[in-house]
Structures are given as structure tokens and as C-alpha cells.
Amino acid sequence: MMRRRPRTCVGCREESPKREMLRIARNAAGEVSVDPSGRLPGRGAYVCLKEECILSARKRDALSKALRVKVDAGVYDTLLGMAAEAEGGEEKGQ
Ligand SMILES: [Zn+2]
Structure with missing residues (x-):
């Protein structure tokens, strides 16, 4: 039963169209990584590259549920940083 899921x-x-979303992948070893290329093997979850979506996902720890593994809080921080960069553009310096 491998129907293609949206x-x-x-x-x-x-x-959403794929290019507006960010993939988070979990490999066979249970390691979670942000996968901007969308090409890492393993189970994947998607989130819009928007702060509100990432915050909402973090509140419910939705990534842990989607990936069926405990997702480190740092992953959400990474996503938030990427969203800020994508949205702001000028908040790069640090
Ligand atoms: Zn969203």
C-alpha cells in the first residue's frame, strides 16, 4: 500500500508545492537531519518554510510524530533559522 501521499x-x-517546503529526513539509524535537497534516504516529513508552521509543529512536536522518533529541539531551531533567512533575507549577518 504505497500510494503516493501529498x-x-x-x-x-x-x-504545498515541494519547493516551498523543507524536508526533514530520518535515516535507518534514527538520526534526524534537515534535508534541503530532499534527497536523503529514509522517512521524510515536510514543513513549510515559514516561522508560524515551524513554531506550530514544535508546539505539538509534530516532527517526532511524523518521523516516529524523538526529534531534538535543535532541529526546530535549525528550521527556524532557515525560515528567517528565507523570509528576511537581510538578517544574515551574525
Ligand atoms: Zn505549513
Whole structure:
């Protein structure tokens, strides 16, 4: 039963075109990593590259549920940083 599933954001639960979403992958060893290329093997979850979606996902720890493994809080921080960069553009310096 491998029907193609739409890419649904773990934050807002809406479907979006792939390029506007970020993939988070979990490999066979249970390691979670942000996968901007969308090419890492393993189970994947998607979230919009938007702060509100990431925050909403973090509140419910939706990534842990989607990936069926405990997702470190640092992953959400990484996502938030990427969203800020994508949205702001000028907040790069640090
Ligand atoms: Zn979303």
C-alpha cells in the first residue's frame, strides 16, 4: 500500500508545492537531519518554510510524530533559522 501521499506540512497540515517546503529526513539509524535537497534516504516529513508552521509543529512536536522518533529541539531551531533567512533575507549577518 504505497500510494503516493501529498506533501503535507506538519505545521499547518496543508499541502504545498515541494519547493516551498523543507524536508526533514530520518535515516535507518534514527538520526534526524534537515534535508534541503530532499534527497536523503529514509522517512521524510515536510514543513513549510515559514516561522508560524515551524513554531506550530514544535508546539505539538509534530516532527517526532511524523518521523516516529524523538526529534531534538535543535532541529526546530535549525528550521527556524532557515525560515528567517528565507523570509528576511537581510538578517544574515551574525
Ligand atoms: Zn505549513
